[in-house]
Amino acid sequence: MPNKQSPHAISFYFVLYLVAIVTVFVITMERDTLLRRRDEDIAHLVEIYVKPLKLAPAIDTARFFFPPSQTATSEPVKLIAKSEGPIDRNDIQYRLVEARRIESGSDEEIERGSVANDNGDAVLTSPPLKEGLYEFRVAGYKPRIIRHGSTMRVAIRDTTYSIQFSERLEHIDRDTTLLLASVTRSGLEPTSLALSSDRSRDTWVFGLPFSKRLFVGGVESPDRITFEAPGLRMERKPEERAFVTAVWDRPTLGPHEFTVHANANRGLGPKDHASTTFTVDVVPASFSTLPAGKAFWGIPYVFDGQIAGVNPLDLTVENFRNGQSLGTRPIVPKDTVVPNRTWQSLAFRVLYHGAPIKEHRVTLEPPPPPQIKWLSQSVDRARNVFIVTVNCSDPVGGAVRMSLESQPGGIARLDKMRGTSFTITIDLESKPLAVFVKLTALDQYGGQSVSTKQYNTQ
DSSP states (O other): OOOOOOHHHHHHHHHHHHHHHHHHHHHHHHHHHHHHHHHHHHHHHHHHHSOOOEEEESSSEEEEEEOTTOSSOSSOEEEEEEEESOSOOTTOEEEEEEEEEEETTEEEEOOOOEEEEETTEEEEEEOOOOSEEEEEEEEEEOTTEEEETTEEEEEETTEEEEEEOOHHHHTTTEEEEEEEEEEEEOTTOOOOOEEEESOSEEEEETTSOEEEEEEEESSSOGGGOEEEOTTOEEEOOTTOOSEEEEEESSOOSEEEEEEEEEEOOSSOGGGGEEEEEEEEEEEOOOBSSOOOSEEETTSOEEEOOOBTTSOGGGEEEEEEETTEEEEEEESOSOEEEOOOTTOSOEEEEEEETTEEEEEEEEEEEOOOOOOOEEEEEEEETTTTEEEEEEEOOOTTSOOEEEEEEEESTTSEEESOSEESEEEEEEEOTTOOSEEEEEEEEEOTTSOEEEEEEEEEOO
């Protein structure tokens, strides 16, 4: 006869099936949550070292003029969008998204120009323009983070990393900005010379030449301008028509204020003169976290060479052993070396774009043995035991292996054999008058230490 299951048995198996399905669902949800949290942490770290691309107009509204005898400007119009974020900006790809002439209540598209990368900034060149207000939308893209299916490839300096896809990183290297140009029929009124800088105060690290861009307006080329800048050297290039570079070759410590005067030499009185002032605060190069000044043979030494106020992507570190260079590498992540007993000296040199700005020398010594520290003692009357607490670690704070001997024998025991904190429990059942305790500690580097103690228990 066929074996028929009762309805109660069928219900039991169905409940087991539901329990299994729910368990798998909960495990999957927990796994997905952990993976999402991990991906967000990785994305956050990438954002720290891969500065997002940001575009902004050099000035709010660029102004251009042409004489009444003309219907438009005689030369192409140039506008500048500054880029910030990435250290290396020469490979940013720019394009003109939209170009419009804005009239009251309406707008119209105009002939498009071109956008070029000029030392990291976007230089927009538009055909000659008629009188009116114009709006140009410029987009920038830096090919550092590229999506490949469910992963992303992140290029940092000469190294490429593969991470899980993250929406917050998808647009980190894309940005757009709006440039405005006002074109006016000026009659006989000439434009005024203009001189400006992007920031009024800079912080700089002692030991490096300082340079700063100064933007020039109101003239066709900086070549026509003479500058007066005490303490600074002015550099200009034929292809750089919108700015000059002020260079301070030997910065000295402390805050310094500079004023740059410009003369366009056109014989137009006040309209030929302009000036700008900025401050440079020069500070000594200092470590964000002071590295240890002592290292031990055979024990890993970790060197964090990040300099306060300096982007770590600009820094490299050169490692020296016995005065001989072991090579240069990026400052991040931290550098770990294990000194050999043949080494007499260890040093690190931090470089900013290849120029040394900070050195750190380390004293090398034999590793000391672990130090046993007797901390406290007490009597637990409820359990009828005597309790002693002890601390012990290797030279870098790591765990040690501990062994215990006692007289009378077998009366004392350790709570564990390996660690940095230990508890000795002495049994008072036999009512000993005194207990002699001997501890032997052995660390992972071969160091050994012995310490003894005698306690009166009555």
